[in-house]
Amino acid sequence: MMATTTTGQESYSLNLLGENSGDGNDMWTTDTTEDVTDVHFPLGVDREELGETVWGLASTTIIIVAVVGLFGNSLIILVSREIFRQRPTMPNLLLIYLSWTDVLNCSLGVAPLALSYYFKIYVNQAMCDFNATVLLALSVASQMIVAVMSVDRYWALLYPFSYNRHFGYDKWKIYPALVFIFLYTIVVSVLPLFGLVKNVPQYPDSYCMFDWTDDSPSGRVVVYINVVNMFLCLFIIVVVNAIVAAYMLRLRRVRPRLPSRDSEIAATSPAGVQECRLEIQMAKLTLVVAVAFFCSWFLFATRILANQIGGWPNKDLDYLGARLMTFNSVINPVLYIIMRKPCRKGCWMIIKSGVHYVTFKMVAAPTMSLAETVAAR
Template sequence: MDSNFNIIFDANYDYSYDNSTNTSLTVGEEVFFKVQTTCFTQVICLLVLVVNVIIFLLGIGGNGVVIWIAGFRMKKSVNTTWYLSLAVSDFIFCSCLPFNIAYSVTSDWIFGLFMCKFTSFVMFLNMFSSIFLLVIISVDRCIAVMFPVWAQNHRTVGKAAFIIVLAWFVSAALSIPSIVYRDVQHHLGISHCMNNYTSSQYAHEIIAMSRFVFGFVIPFLLIIVCYTVIILRLKASQMAKSGKPFKIMTALIVTFFLCWAPYHAFVLVELFKSFQSTDIIANGLRIGTTVAAANSFLNPVLYVFMGSDFRKKFKSSILSKIENAIGEEGRTMSRYLSRSSSVDAKASTHI
């Protein structure tokens, strides 16, 4: 039996390999050299495993509650539509975590080729859809501040839903490489879910850079531009002290970039071989991917702890806090649009 690949660990969700080494094993030798490593014998792996279990439990519960509140308990609005889509994206991602948790425990992928491709696809679908939604919300805020009259007349739930569908479609398209290049390989009697880039010479570099550029750099620049415009506009109109209108949105954006920055950093390190030690890259990607996954359960936590008057209403229910936090964004935006519209209307009478 011939097995001609060198495995390089790339977090729970990404394995890659190249066929630069040749190893020939008979069936008997394969059984003899079969390595049954477990996550419980490695400190970092064990810590990552525990964190992933916590992320799964809190992510499913927290995002499930947000979906219930934003989707069924609250009145349909543009703002609830944004946050509902964000919660759905995080919920789907957290739903796939048990497969990767089991993979970490057993070091053996037993779920077949379809789930190997699907779990990786879902991870990047979550990454792209989340950041695209944050960009959309930032642009929405910017337009509302710059053109309040137009925004008040044209911001509708139907248009928001269409934009979200478009964002999900683009996110799915950018996540297709996970389906194309993800593969299950068998080595020393163990199945590995990994990336197989051997069919294309520069596929690894192109895909890694495209994820970094379209899933991190460009969205970051767009959000910075939007927030710069918003801040300047609010200061110019002397409305900067209007009750911290964008605090939840700001927290969501900062949290996303802090969670995903380590992952992208170690992907680039692995890509350009900045470290010769594969252990550093392996552990870095393992930790970076786990920190990125944490973003999926932190959003509901932010809704709770950044709702209005959290300390004063500490004894009230968690559901009320989440509903308050999501609704606060809409109420603040409505007040701002109303005030700005009346100011613009008065200004127009002098022309």
């Protein structure tokens, strides 16, 4: 992808062997080659280098990710806002913010990536910096929101009384955490803009991000801040959701099935039963989202670390990790629609309404409003 540099010691050894031309003083000089961060704009994906088959598959899938991610997350935002209005809980609020993060990522981060397969979209360093800053900021925000969602479900299921006492339905208590995430992502994403490390095109010149191989002190700081953030979020997500999964499995095994008499008693207080079912459903959704999130991010985080420490260089694995990372924005809305009945019914209602007006009312309009649709059981 990018030329490698020759270290001073290597050049010095070559000079001693008489590899360099010139007078005797040349043997004390070091070879100066082009820096790895020197790039020549404009840049875009080299179709020949990538290969026709890989290029066709990659360009098609990234367009699908951008379109489906943008459309799907927009639907989820509309439906989730109505669900949150009827049931203002922390996980419903966090789902809205995660969907907004994915919408911004698909429109500002993934869309330029898709265009890079057809055009030399990175015309200068400023465009590269913009793409890198947006991708990094939204990536960090997404990681931290999923981690907060996992901790929220862990607390709500394993310590319900403590959770209700400290949070309950008071959405304002989650805002300090969201403000912290916002400020942290801004600070981390703009560090390369202050010269601590340079944003460079990553193979196959389809997107930009900070230089993973920068071995300067400031460059290492930026790289390891992001690596630690990724692995810490993944660790929290895996451990917390593993505990939640074990708890739910144990609960399912020890909880006896309700006999007919108990079912009648439970029917007298349907609100409590319904609330418990919704908590379990949300925990299942968070668990599946966490697994998908781990599969999307683990290889990418590992490849950044591998490039930084100089072990196992492999541009194809770097490329695969980056592509799996982009799928994260489209996986979430698909999971919401599949696993949450109110989301599924609400999205279908919105789509049916859109088709009704696009076809000039040739298709029948929905019989219920969005509020009635998501409230129906």
